[in-house]
Amino acid sequence: MKGTLSIVGFGLSTIGPGTATGLIFAAYINGVARQPEARSILQPIAFLGFALAEALAIFGLVLAFVLK
């Protein structure tokens, strides 16, 4: 087996953002299901939260390539 430990670190770093993204969209779907007319208000908020949570996974990816 060959490879770097950084890639394992990236794998670990995706657990948190993955869970977070799931929770955010679960809440968004719940909100729209209960009140379909609130979709246009909820959509930017949901995507903002998604983008913020996902940034952490992206940092993991970048660091996996930066750290040797």
Added chain:
Amino acid sequence: MATKPVMLLLFSVIIITAFFTMASRKAAVVPSRLQFAGEAIYGFVRNGIGKDVIGEEFERFTPLLFAIFTFILTNNLFGVVPFMQFPTMSHIGFPVSITIFVYVVYHWVAIKKKGLGRYLKEMCFMPGVPKPIYVILAPVEFLTYFAVRPLTLAMRLFGNMFAGHLLLLLFTLGGQYMLKSAAFVKVFAILSFGLAIGLSFFEMGIECLQAYIFTLLAALYIAGALAEEH
């Protein structure tokens, strides 16, 4: 030096200019199909992002948001167009330059409206927080505005495009490698190529989403800079 990303960048500018010139040339009350498509994209950015997020003063930022959205979208979609197959934004320099533009705009707008002192004061000391908390909160807020926001904005676009491109490459090259191996492994090569095709469609979705998110966040930062009270 004209490398592939730079050529694609120039090509994208030509495509965007040609498309929207053609779409708006014969503007009529009853729109043609092309005009309808152009207006749908423009309306999406103007109303869906600009009006909903920025609010009252959205009119003067619509051209900026629209330019950012179409530019990133076209460049991202080059990732799945056959024979190009290279998302320009997977080279860090391009997202960084767009981010610098957004960064300068949202600080400039806020400083022009509130003045530097009031802008910094409102940024670091949001009202309705107990006094001792400011020791922690003020540096965090300051860092958020000046370091974290631009870093994540550029990194997110770059990381997504880079990772997506890597994923497609992994399955395509993996399939090619398996074709050269023993007979029973060749069966899995089909699976690998199938996954590469499936993921190409998935990538298309991601590419549109990233263009939307970049524009949305740019609008949010501008809206935050313009907001009177937190």
